Amino acid sequence: QVQLVESGGGLVQAGGSLRLSCAASGRTFSTYTMAWFRQAPGKEREFVAAVSSSGGYTYYSDSVKGRFTISRDNNKNTGYLQMNSLKPEDTAVYYCAASRLSPYRSSPDGYDYWGQGTQVTVSS
Numbered sequence: 001q002v003q004l005v006e007s008g009g010g011l012v013q014a015g016g017s018l019r020l021s022c023a024a025s026g027r028t029f030s031t032y033t034m035a036w037f038r039q040a041p042g043k044e045r046e047f048v049a050a051v052s053s054s055g056g057y058t059y060y061s062d063s064v065k066g067r068f069t070i071s072r073d074n075n076k077n078t079g080y081l082q083m084n085s086l087k088p089e090d091t092a093v094y095y096c097a098a099s100r101l102s103p104y105r106s107s108p109d110g111y112d113y114w115g116q117g118t119q120v121t122v123s124s
Contacts, residue, residue: 009118022079022096030074038092050104093117
């Protein structure tokens, strides 16, 4: 069992940066693929980025590639999403998720555990 808690969301101007954190409980966090998804009002939940269990492989959606960086620290049971050059279209609730599957999956169906989400709002 893994419990995930996101933090770090907030309101930021376009062009600014935020760093999201995902704190995980459970001794097996290091064996899970970890990902970030986001969901804007009226839209489906979409894949943002994923990182392999070891942290050695990362994957990004085209919409965030070059602006966002996903990482993890298995010693701290924590994952991160560094978001730079934020745009108004990045506004959404951001969720972290953990999956037993490897390599990553871009569909939410591939994930076993989810956090409660953290709001990110980017003003123009």
